[in-house]
Amino acid sequence: MKKLALYIISLFSCFALLNAQETKKIIVENSDFVDRNQDEIPGATVFTGNVKVLHNGVKINCNKAYYFDQENYIKAFGNVRINQGDSITLNSRYAEYDGQKELAFATGDVYLRSPESTLTTDTIYFDKKNQVAFYNSYGTIVNKENTLKSKSGKYFVQSKKYQFNTKVVVTNSKAKIETNHLDFYEDSGHAYVFGPSTITNEGNVIYTENGFYDTKNNTGKLLKNSTITYDNKIIEGDDLYYDQSRNFSRAVNNVKITDTINNMVAKGHYAEMWRDPVTRKDSIILTKRAVVITKVEDDSLYMHGKKILVTGPPEDRTIRAFNNVRFYKTDMSGKCDSIHSNNKTALTQLIGNPVLWNNENQMTGDVMHLIGNNQTEQLDSLKVLNNAFLVQKDTLSQNGYNQMKGQNLFGKFRDNKLSEVDLVKNTESIYYIYNDDNELIGIDKKKCSKINMQISNNQIETVTAFDKIESNLYPESEFPENARRLRGFIWRGDERITSKEGIFPEEENLIHEQILIESRKKALEEDVPMEVLPETLEYDKNNPDNKDKKTVEKQP
Template sequence: MNQHVGKQQLAMKCSEGMWRIWSWKCLLLLLLGVYTVAYAQEKMEVSLRAEHLESDVINDEPCKKLVGKVVIGLEKFTIQADNAIYYDKRKLIEAQGHVKIIHEDGSVIVADQLLYEEEHQLAKLRGHVVYQSDTTTFYTDHFDYDMETKQGYFVQGGKLIEGNNVLTSESGQYNNLDKAATFDQKVELVNQDYTLQCDTLHYNTVTKIAQFGGLTKITSKDGKHTLTTHEGGEYNTSSQQSTFAQSKIETAAYTLHGDLLRLDKTEEIYTAIGHVKLVSKEDDVIISGDYGQYQKKKGIAKVYGNALMTKILEEDTLYLSADTFVATEKEPTKDGTDNTTVRAYHNVKLYKKDFQGKADTMVYQGADSTIYFYGDPIFWSNASQLTADSVHILLQDKSFHEMHMNTRAFVASEDVTGHYNQLQGRSMVAFFKENKMDSIEIDGNAESIYFVVDDTGQLKGMNHLRCSQIRIDMEEDAIAGITFRRKPIGAFYPPHAIVEEAKELENFNWRITEQPTRQEVVEHGYGTRKVYKKFKLNQKH
């Protein structure tokens, strides 16, 4: 029995001796840093692992040096690197070579170098920094990242890639909690449809909304459409809807300005609110108003609310106001002539220095440079009043060329004695020279009443004539001569034989009180309202 007990005690002593030898061997290997170890601090939870780990003192500060396959575990993330130094007192980590921070939420940051301050939970990453979170990847060379708030800052250029969107700028910040990025200085957003350039841009990777400030320019991929604004706006990259302040859209044919512009890229509909101005480049036409809309797919632009059209003519300007203007784009004619059509609806009024008019509806055809008027059209050319059921004016070299009056055409003018000279016929054509009426041709059932006045202004009598055709020649805005063709029939009445009933033709109606003034027409245009300052980008109107 005693012999058996002795053997057991000997075996236990041998086992304890072997354990002590193995423990000292492990400690020796640890000090030599041959394989992975674990180290714990009392005041912070941190684990250090590396192929080689040793204690050292740098600048009188104790530290741990880690070399090869470094893994530093902290509470919410892990740091990997080729080499690292951990400063015990300052709780500071310096890491170099293939640095990687893996957060518990799955986000990953890689860099060439890292300086991590545990006290402020601030990671300073330098060199080839790549931040990966969900579907977002961010690139920079200088990135400071708050591990607690998940906010990052960069100052030496950065690039954010999210789906088809690529954002670059000189400086900015990224907040992973809000999934929002702010880019400053030389900001550029590029995707498959357009390129956006601005001073400042805020982009949320969850809502897909980009908000930008300062000078902003958006250019379509084909370069045919651009938008510029000096006050910024916002753009939803998912719905492709956007809002801009004090901006303009430019195409090959048009430029659209407005206090507020709303764009629907999917439907290709652009809406403008406040001080709207639509410029047709080919026709030198500007249409302005309170509201506007451009439907790109249909090639239709609409402006309404205090609407005014301005057309530049040779040595003059034609102003035309209406309730609503609609411009329609069409393919150019075979010879390359612009084929735009502009329609004006209701309360149409026009003003030119020596020509004014009004009607219910106006149509301008760019293909033949013709303006058509419908709905009780009436015009005044210097002292003459012109009416007909329908009227169209031909332009040539940006000047009035011909004015065609169809059905119940009538011309009247007041002389120095207060009487009215009158001409009427089935149709008339007024010819212009240097934008002034030069002659009038009356065709079909022509009839005239003309009062003869001497040089002293005394009435000498009245001519009443009928014939098939009449020609009137004008000189210095006055009748210089009348030619009656094809068997004129008429009579001359001396002053004492003129009766009141004979002084007027059947369709005579003197409407001088309706003659539009420049102020009446031009002030009808945009600029009459002051409510647009209250508009906000996130409001719907």
Template sequence: MSLLTFTTIYAQRPASGPPLTAGEEKVFLLGADSITINKLPDGTEIRRVVNKVIFRHKGALMYCDLAIHNVASNALEAYGHVKIVQGDTVTVTGDTLFYYGNSRLAKVSGKVVTLKDRKRTVTSNRIEYDMASGVAFYPDRGKTVDAENTLTSKQGYYDTRTKISTYYHDVKLVNKKYTLTTDTLVYNSLTKMADFRSPTKVVSKDGTVIAKNGSYNTETGESVFRTRTTIDNPDYTLTGDSLSFDNLNKKGFAKGNVELVSKNDETILNGDFGQYNGKLGRSKVWGHALTRTVISKDTLFMTADTLYSIEIQGAKALPTKKASKNVIDSDTSDAQKPRQLIGYKNVLLYKKDLQSKCDSLIYNSLDSTITFLKKPIIWSGKYQMEADSIVAQLINQKLRTMYLKAKSFVIAQDTLFNFNQVKGRRITAFFDDSTRLERVFVEGNGESVYFAANEANKPMGMNRVECAKMTLNFKRNQVNRIQFVGQPDGRFIPPQGVKAEDKQLDGFNWRIKEKPTKTDVLAKTNFKPKPPKIVKPIEKPQDKTNQTVKKEVLKTKVKPKLKKL
């Protein structure tokens, strides 16, 4: 008795099948050129259909050249020119199809397998498509392409209904404006939002973003980063514990351990919060704000409630250290944009040759001036200067001239620890190449106290002079010569006649204890410099020959004889 029953049917394709029913449970054969029906002893019917095969299930059509259809398990195997059409939105093509009708899972494989909807195409050599949920999965390397982006990864999911894709391992998203690489990415084709939860790099013509957790709008360039992130471009580097950035308008906001590095003028801003506006060339940092600016092999440290770095619009670019002296006239490709560095409220400044406390401060790199506002006090060496406002002029990045305006007071401590003093409405102080006080010019209600000493540095007495205008010349912190304009009113007091009250002009206040140090500035901002890397010295190889000789010498060394007791 035969175990199988074979029935071969050759039939014309039906002119029309039953009406489409979205809720039908069984896979329905719409047509084929030939059908071979195999019946197993248990009654299971296996159909082999050949040429121009069409199946339908749950409203989806499946095409192939040859198919094996298990009627009982509601599954089929399809080979050759496989195509699935689901509604008018999704089409899947490949070489081989395994379809499980009860779960509606389609496994398509081939040299090139594609899943297309209206706006994107997924390509791989294997795609598993859950027709019930509309989710496609490729377990091997695949690619998703739409009008703006090409996205590749080792594994990926695509939800044809929500248009949300999830990609894993060696993920790369390429757009004409940027390239994004990561290890895990969730991408919404409708909102154009890319969400990542692993180390990610976004590279564009405007710079590079390094992040671990965030969202990126691939259309507008707007982004939100939830962990420590760095944005790096040719002009600056912005880093923060969390960060948002608008690439179109070139605006960034950072929060937590913010660091903004201006590459053109070697300026670093640190703080709790930071803002950057690339179009206007403005940066703002506040909350434990600190700036470090390199000035002629020295670093200017400054803290304030708020720090600003503002590009001076319309000004000619300045040469960088790498550029030649004539770079402004010849080529600005290696030139830096002149900027204003502003400290607002509670300013402390430290530079090796200059320290200050003031309400606000403006450093202008275009003319190398520092303006101190609202009753500032400045120390330079053994000099102390106060006024309602002060302007410091730097030449070759060294302090050369100081302009004190209104209620000006200059104190210079000499080698005998006496205080030479000058006060007036306006004072201009000149410094030599070593930043030592060289000359002081006083205009309006000038008063001075200066101590005289001989060549042996022995005190000779003290002078008190009042004059509308006067010029005092200093040498080694001592008044060497004085010139008056108009009739001076003065007196000389010998050493034995100098009283304590005569030694000080009205308003004298030696505030050396308030002079900020580098440590003071850094401590106020809770900034901790990175410790230098300790490089272990390379050990020289030992001379084995010499060691062998030493061992042989020890072996042959004569031991002393012990005397018997």
């Protein structure tokens, strides 16, 4: 019988249809041949040739079908195609459909097509009531430029989302995602990962345990145990944002940036980094209890500023710190308004009311230059330009200070300790002189054109004056207290930084403690996948204004 129009189940089901049962019956709309041989297929009607089946919005086409009217169940053979409107189309060699449960099963060269993706696998199930398709037989999904491979997965028709809870790999021309838990939205290309996950891009590798990645625009938001690893830098933080096209990264709270080439670590609670893969002129901005830690021989230099900038390629890196700059090393510490340091020239400039403590020596001036030796990784020399002033607390007297001043000061270091100092132009000095028994001989006050000091074990050994010398040695009793200070003398010993913790102002420590408290609270919260972002939920593939819109980062 050809083109059997509207063959309604069987004669035995007519009464049930007239009484409008709640469960809709399967309708065989067309078939070339019909056979109801109960000996061969008990309880079934066999339809052969151009079979078309309808049920509650689902269309099934196949070469041959067994229909079990009592069970409201159908088995389909050969070139099976199951279609639900324009949402999904399922092709296979064999399929079954339960009209009672509205559940489909398909196997053999399965091909599931949605408006944005295609899935190929061996076996698939489709739950029409809940609008979910799922497979456990390894599958490959092609979503425009993305290819997803996994052992098992689910597809949610309404939200156009694939979900994977076993190992899945997503690849495209720019990135590769590997994780054991992924929600992938096919229209937007947005991927949400949970648990240990890696995202590999050209020039970097991202690790996170809870995050979002936009496969179209190569942007990401990472929330737990996250790192971004470049060729020579590693970025960590509680909240990371990444933009591959702009070569930009941003980190918030408990930020740590490690420079593996220059043995440098930068920390703070907010950072931005731009990279230039061609010139390698990377740049970093760091704020909120910012500190840069640089390894110097067997020691480390800690430098803090309200704002720190690190720029340039690894071999020509410049560090700039601004506003209330403080730094500390075991044998040296200091303060100034701003700092400029370059590793290629090994020159560090202290600008704006600088003060430097090297062991027991305090030096001040308008501008200071510290010059290092890149081969030995030690301090080589020092320049203090304009209003140079050197003060050393006299350890044997109660309130005495050895003082020397001049227009400029030039110092030499040996083993990172000040070993020689030259003061030039309009030099003056006050120096406490003792005999071998540490008995005070007198207090020497002099003026001259130049002063040279030799320093050993952090103590002034000799003082030599040159040209136009005016010198007087006063017994202590004949030298008034108010005359024992050179003009411009300021002892800033109470400001001296004696530990790495001392470089931070109190207000920034308070911010730091509050962030740590919030981080500890967050660590105790239940570990759940991040909430789906508004740009995913509101994405409209038919709206050109949204089609290529990037994730908008929110500045703190």
